[in-house]
Amino acid sequence: MKKYSIPIKYGVAISAGLIAYFLILSLFNLHINPIYSLFNGVIMGYGMFEAIKHYQLQQGKKFKYQKGFMALLLTGFNATIIFTIFFGIYATEINPDFPDNLLTMWRTDYGTGIGIILFVVAIMGFATTLVLALTFMQLFKDSWNTKSSQKHSV
Known part of the structure; x- marks a missing residue:
């Protein structure tokens, strides 16, 4: 459970x-x-x-690109799932008129409902997570331009 503590804590x-x-x-x-x-x-x-940043500090020298990438994906996916659930509750229970107000121009042309809205919210969150994870891992990965890695490639 300890290895999932950062994705859960930061996702929430x-x-x-x-x-x-x-x-x-x-x-x-x-x-x-x-x-x-x-x-x-x-x-x-x-x-x-x-x-x-917290994950890298916790791992120290054992920090690996793949594990960091997975930690970021899990963090973003946790946040997306929780927000999508909240969004669904808000749009159906707290403010049922919200989907109609949000989709005024689409309501007449397409048969959009709460299901497609939640799907779009989730896909937007997952896509944002993937792009940010790939971007941030470029900042936190070890450089391959070191003397030791150049010796191994020759």
């Missing part, structure tokens, strides 16, 4: 930040404007950066 923290941001937007009725969801990437990025 990221999702709490995403939920808080969404609820603050809803206070001002800005949550129906999709442009504000761009800041979700900033929240996710900050949380994932802190998670990999």
Whole structure:
């Protein structure tokens, strides 16, 4: 269980930040404007950066690219799943008019419902996680341009 503590802890923290941001937007009725969801990437990025930084400190010399990448993926997937569940509860139970307000221009043309909205929210979270994990691992991986790795390649 200890090896999953960072992805769980940071995944819950990221999702709490995403939920808080969404609820603050809803206070001002800005949550129906999709442009504000761009800041979700900033929240996710900050949380994932802190998670990999903590993971690298915890692993020390045993830090491996594959394990760090998996820790980031699990962190982001945990955050995405928790936020998607919250989003589903919010859109169906707390504010049932929210999907209609969000999809006013699509409602007449396509048969979109809460299922497709939740699917899109989840896919956006998973895609953001994958892109951020690949990006951050470039910062935290060991360089191959060292004298010892050059000796092995010759």
